[in-house]
Amino acid sequence: MSQQERVQEELEALEAILMDDISITYNAKGCAELVKSVIFPSTANEVDKQYVCVTLEVELPQDYPDCKPVTRLKSPRGLDESTVDHLYKEIANKCEEYIGHAVIYELIELIRQNLTESNLPTCQCAVCLYGFSEGDSFTKTQCFHYFHNYCLAKHVTVNEKNFLEEQDKLPAWKRSTVGFQATCPVCREPISCDGTKLKTSLPPKELQDAQKFEVTQELKMLQQKMQQLFNYQKSKGGIIDIEAEENKLLLITNSEDNNSEDPGPSLSSSNPPVEQQPLHNGLQNRNHNQRHYSKYSNR
Ligand SMILES: [Zn+2]
Ligand SMILES: [Zn+2]
Structure with a gap:
């Protein structure tokens, strides 16, 4: 069986098992390029008991399955970084073990098994930044x-x-x-x-x-350091009038901007050092953020 036929056979089997839970993208030549699947823990279809999920993307190089596919985990929900790192390690091992064989279903099952074992959010609450302990609602x-x-x-x-x-x-x-x-x-x-x-x-x-918050000696020193930095920025013309700044930002309404992926001048080596143009830089970066902000707030 040719290499392409083996891939085709693997994908057909995946579609038969996973049906709508899998999406396959083909290139212009009709070869499968990318396989995507959102994976949930097995909870006997009790959707409200699924506390975690992750999207697996498998990119198929031309020589797959005789070489390893490229895998990515996207949009992890309820999982902290260390859990995702652990998953990546297990995926890498599995891919290594399965060189020459169909591996995608194995990966999906591996991830599902991991999610089922840790089916409680390991992430933090984005409001208070504390984790979830037993008994917390x-x-x-x-x-x-x-x-x-x-x-x-x-x-x-x-x-x-x-x-x-x-x-x-x-x-x-x-x-x-x-x-x-x-x-x-x-x-x-x-x-x-x-x-x-x-x-x-x-x-x-x-x-x-949690311990009661106290201003420690360490915090006082940090405060002093920040005060010096603030004064330095102020002396160089940095933006310090927050109210005036906010009023300016409200004027920017253009959310579809081709430059929205521009990392900003401070990241480019061809620009003069930041401190020579603090006002310019400050404004550019703030505007850059604002574009993203208005993009999201319009949803
Ligand atoms: Zn949300
Ligand atoms: Zn909280």
């Missing part, structure tokens, strides 16, 4: 982001309050007709949540056990 959003109920309640309450205040300032004809929509604090996807249930949740365990 937490929410998995539809976009697979995790928050302690206590933290999500705070986020939603503040957002709703801001929304209502903004609405109050508008003339009646400009006010929203759909009302407040809670959004995910990480990706801003609309989320549905039970406000009253969230509000009665206790603070996360790690937050309750």
